[in-house]
Amino acid sequence: MTGTALGAAPVWIWPFWAFEGRGHLRFILRRLAFYVVAAWAAITVNFFIPRLMPGNAVQVLLGKYPSLPPDAARTLSIEFGLGHQGSLLHQYWAYLGNILQGNLGISVGEYPAKVTTVLSQTVPWTLALVGTATVLSFVLGTGLGMLAAWRRGGRLDQALPGFTFLQATPYFFIALLSIEIFSVNLHWFPYGGGYSLGLVPSWNWTFISSAIVHSILPATTIVLTSFAGWMLQMRNVMITTIGEDYVLAAQAKGLSSRRIIFTYAARNAMLPNIAGFALAIGFVVAGALVMEIVFSYPGVGLTLYNAVTNDDFPLLQGIFLTISFAVLLASLLADVVYVLADPRTRTQEAY
Amino acid sequence: MSVAVPTAALDPRIGVKSMRLRSIWRNLPLKAKVGALILGIYVFLAIFGPTLAPFDSNATNPNASGATGPSIHHLFGTTNDGGDVFSQVLVGIRSTVLLGLLTATFATILSVVVGVTAGYLAGAADEILMLVANVFLVLPALPLLIVLLGYLPRSGELPTAVVLSVLGWAWGARVIRAQTLALRRRDYVMAARETGERAWRIIVFEIIPNEVSLIAASFIGTALYAILTSVALAFVGIANISNIDSLGVIFYWAQSQGAVESGWWWWYVAPGVTVALLGMSLVLLNFGLDELGNPRLRDTAGKRSVHGRRHVRPTEPTPVAREQVLA
Numbered sequence: 001m002t003g004t005a006l007g008a009a010p011v012w013i014w015p016f017w018a019f020e021g022r023g024h025l026r027f028i029l030r031r032l033a034f035y036v037v038a039a040w041a042a043i044t045v046n047f048f049i050p051r052l053m054p055g056n057a058v059q060v061l062l063g064k065y066p067s068l069p070p071d072a073a074r075t076l077s078i079e080f081g082l083g084h085q086g087s088l089l090h091q092y093w094a095y096l097g098n099i100l101q102g103n104l105g106i107s108v109g110e111y112p113a114k115v116t117t118v119l120s121q122t123v124p125w126t127l128a129l130v131g132t133a134t135v136l137s138f139v140l141g142t143g144l145g146m147l148a149a150w151r152r153g154g155r156l157d158q159a160l161p162g163f164t165f166l167q168a169t170p171y172f173f174i175a176l177l178s179i180e181i182f183s184v185n186l187h188w189f190p191y192g193g194g195y196s197l198g199l200v201p202s203w204n205w206t207f208i209s210s211a212i213v214h215s216i217l218p219a220t221t222i223v224l225t226s227f228a229g230w231m232l233q234m235r236n237v238m239i240t241t242i243g244e245d246y247v248l249a250a251q252a253k254g255l256s257s258r259r260i261i262f263t264y265a266a267r268n269a270m271l272p273n274i275a276g277f278a279l280a281i282g283f284v285v286a287g288a289l290v291m292e293i294v295f296s297y298p299g300v301g302l303t304l305y306n307a308v309t310n311d312d313f314p315l316l317q318g319i320f321l322t323i324s325f326a327v328l329l330a331s332l333l334a335d336v337v338y339v340l341a342d343p344r345t346r347t348q349e350a351y
Numbered sequence: 352m353s354v355a356v357p358t359a360a361l362d363p364r365i366g367v368k369s370m371r372l373r374s375i376w377r378n379l380p381l382k383a384k385v386g387a388l389i390l391g392i393y394v395f396l397a398i399f400g401p402t403l404a405p406f407d408s409n410a411t412n413p414n415a416s417g418a419t420g421p422s423i424h425h426l427f428g429t430t431n432d433g434g435d436v437f438s439q440v441l442v443g444i445r446s447t448v449l450l451g452l453l454t455a456t457f458a459t460i461l462s463v464v465v466g467v468t469a470g471y472l473a474g475a476a477d478e479i480l481m482l483v484a485n486v487f488l489v490l491p492a493l494p495l496l497i498v499l500l501g502y503l504p505r506s507g508e509l510p511t512a513v514v515l516s517v518l519g520w521a522w523g524a525r526v527i528r529a530q531t532l533a534l535r536r537r538d539y540v541m542a543a544r545e546t547g548e549r550a551w552r553i554i555v556f557e558i559i560p561n562e563v564s565l566i567a568a569s570f571i572g573t574a575l576y577a578i579l580t581s582v583a584l585a586f587v588g589i590a591n592i593s594n595i596d597s598l599g600v601i602f603y604w605a606q607s608q609g610a611v612e613s614g615w616w617w618w619y620v621a622p623g624v625t626v627a628l629l630g631m632s633l634v635l636l637n638f639g640l641d642e643l644g645n646p647r648l649r650d651t652a653g654k655r656s657v658h659g660r661r662h663v664r665p666t667e668p669t670p671v672a673r674e675q676v677l678a
Contacts, residue, residue: 038486045490049498161382164638168575168630170582172602173623179611191612236641286493290583294606305587308497316498323494331489 031335035328042324046317047095051088104321105314107307115318118303123322126299129215130288133222134281141227142273145234146266149242150257160235163228171225171287175294178221189217192296218295222288230273238269271342278334282327289323383639389632396441397448404438408595421617428617431608436621439595443622446597447578448629450508450515454577457516459570462523467554467562469524470531481528487521493580500589511584515577523569530565534558568640575633582626598622 098104104115148157166174183191195210241247242265250264292301300319307315376384396403411432421428427436469480499514534540535558543553559566584590585599586606595601605611605619 034482034485037482038489041486042490045495161635161638164634165627165631168579168634169627170579170586170602170623170630172583172586173619173627176606176611176619176623177616180614180616184612184614282489282491286491287583289493290587293587304494304497308587308589320491320494320498323491324489327489327491 028339031332035332038328039325042321042328043096043099044092046321046324047092049317050313099321104318107315107318108310108312110312110315115315118315119300119318119322122298122300122303125297126288126292126301127326129219129292129297129299130222130285133219133288134226134284136219137223137227137284138230138273138277140223141230142234142270144227145231145273146238146261146269148231148235149238149269150261150265152239157235160232163231166225167228167232169225171221172290172294174225175218175221175291178217179294182217190214193298215297218291218297221295222284222291226284226287230276233276234269234273237272238265241265241269244268267341271338274334274338274341278331278338281330281334285323285327380639380642382635382642386632386635386637386639389628390636393444393448393629393632397445400441400444404435404441406435406438408434408439408442410434417613420615427621428615430604430618431610431613431615434595436601436618439601440598440621440625442596443598443601444625444629446508447582447599447626450512450581450597451574451578453508453512454515454519454581455570455574457512458520458573458577459523459566461516461520462527462569462573463559463562463566465520466524466527467531467558470528471535471550471554471558473532473535477528477532481525484521484524484528487518488525490518492518493583496580496584497587497589500584511581511590512577515580516573519573519576523566523573526569527562527565530562531558534561564640564643568637571633571637571640575630575637578626578633579630598626 102116104119107113107115107118110118144156148154148160151157179191182188190213193214195207195214247260247264250260255264289299289301289304291297292299293305296302300323303315304319306312307319379387401408411430411434417431419425419429425435425437427440429435430439465480465484469477469484495518496514500511540553540557543557548557581590581597582599582602585597586602588603588607590597590599590603595604599622601622602619605615605622608618610616610618
């Protein structure tokens with residue numbers, strides 16, 4: 001599910017494992033086992049995709065790139081499991097070995113560059129843009145959700161249905177609109193790209209400032225289209241939490257509102273959001289990839305787009321694998337934060 | 352209404368259906384009503400849109416000199432080769448709504464089967480099924496879709512719907528499983544089991560009817576996911592783009608013909624607002640269902656000045672009395 005799913009994310013997303021913890025060790029082991037299986041699944045899906053496809057992918061590529069040397073064609077057919085290189089199991093084993101050595105094959109669109117080389121040039125851009133924007137949107141959305149719940153029926157809370165419009169809108173539509181308004185008409189921000197033409201990527205101020213200016217519009221668009229999901233969920237859970245007896249008790253003791261909001265209500269209400277972060281990160285990243293395409297931002301999304309238009313299958317697979325692992329890693333981080341934030345996962349007694 | 356109908360039809364307490372339907376409609380939160388109305392308009396347009404379209408959606412005008420803005424003849428303006436954007440939108444709604452509906456149906460069936468099975472059987476089967484569901488949740492769907500559909504020849508609605516539902520069932524399955532797990536410990540389910548009811552009878556007649564609102568919510572969420580994802584896929588060019596027959600394809604051509612640089616905003620604003628309104632109707636419906644299930648979320652704006660006192664503390668009991676009396 002895309003931002004969508006995040007948007008439709010209902011209140012009762014509560015990680016089932018949170019209720020089953022018998023000691024944090026068991027919790028961590030379970031999650032680790034899950035990540036091993038998920039990583040294996042991603043790798044295996046990647047292995048089977050070209051093998052299940054109708055037709056001969058290598059022939060398609062050779063037809064499209066007549067200048068590919070025979071050497072490359074042979075490498076490709078080995079990679080895609082065409083021709084005779086032993087049993088499927090044998091191929092799978094060789095493929096796993098390649099992956100473990102970090103060998104993702106050769107890009108046909110940018111022959112003879114290795115897929116890993118292409119990725120190493122694009123991943124930092126995406127990491128900087130999407131990573132920053134995602135964290136910003138999470139913090140902003142959670143904070144606003146807190147406020148909306150506390151001032152129930154207040155101005156912010158009443159504006160919430162308006163935010164659903166953002167949530168239900170295709171990400172790239174907002175991106176197109178913001179380009180039209182802020183770059184084409186107002187000339188406030190440059191239109192597309194990651195840095196000004198003619199600059200060579202390096203660590204000097206001219207380049208970095210150019211990169212920052214180019215990233216403002218895409219980042220703002222990502223934040224704008226994704227914060228409402230966090231906000232809605234935080235608000236809904238927080239409203240339920242505020243109704244709990246212990247919050248009433250805190251008020252009866254005469255604690256300050258700020259103390260009640262942050263250390264009593266929000267801390268508990270935030271747990272589903274953190275757990276949701278682990279699950280929703282995939283959707284956010286997917287939306288951000290499309291965003292990169294609209295802004296011609298030189299990251300993984302744009303490379304993915306170019307790989308699709310060029311039928312560059314090895315690069316496509318490499319990108320899918322990279323994104324999967326990035327999502328798994330982010331999800332793992334969110335899990336660690338969850339263990340830190342919720343003592344129940346760390347106690348010896350079952351909850 | 353499309354949501355209220357199954358709820359009512361499956362509720363065993365309902366005797367006189369039409370009267371009950373009306374009272375259900377009256378008790379629906381306002382958000383759900385607005386959502387249902389907008390959705391109704393879209394369903395109407397999905398059926399009759401192509402007939403109502405004033406022009407052929409694929410027709411072009413060889414004499415056209417660039418795109419023109421909205422006018423009496425072309426309500427939403429024209430494309431750069433003289434195509435009528437209004438007709439394209441009217442025609443495109445069908446495919447987009449159909450795709451959402453198909454995907455939501457497939458995915459919901461899958462998530463009910465997996466979710467109920469996992470929740471009812473519990474134990475090892477539950478662990479395995481939920482492990483699979485979580486893996487599907489974590490795998491990034493859009494890149495995988497792009498890779499998968501990039502290999503497949505440019506395809507129609509059905510293959511896309513199948514791929515989308517294979518990747519989109521996991522969320523619903525988890526939610527339904529949690530509810531099933533809670534329901535199977537209830538007394539009436541225990542009693543049914545004690546009296547020797549068969550497992551399938553308990554599941555179909557005792558458990559699933561109590562999950563209808565959850566299933567409906569998951570259906571709506573999946574439809575929204577399918578619509579937004581398919582529009583994004585077509586925008587990227589992973590769809591049959593030669594025929595302008597879905598909202599996403601309009602975006603594709605607007606973007607590739609440089610509508611943004613040229614200031615032809617109507618070309619992408621028209622399909623954009625169309626998708627956004629459709630999406631909003633689904634989000635509103637889901638909001639309404641949420642409020643129906645969780646009284647605490649209900650709008651208390653009117654309650655802010657109870658007995659002339661403003662700023663009611665958030666911790667005061669939620670006003671649910673009215674609904675309880677009616678029920």
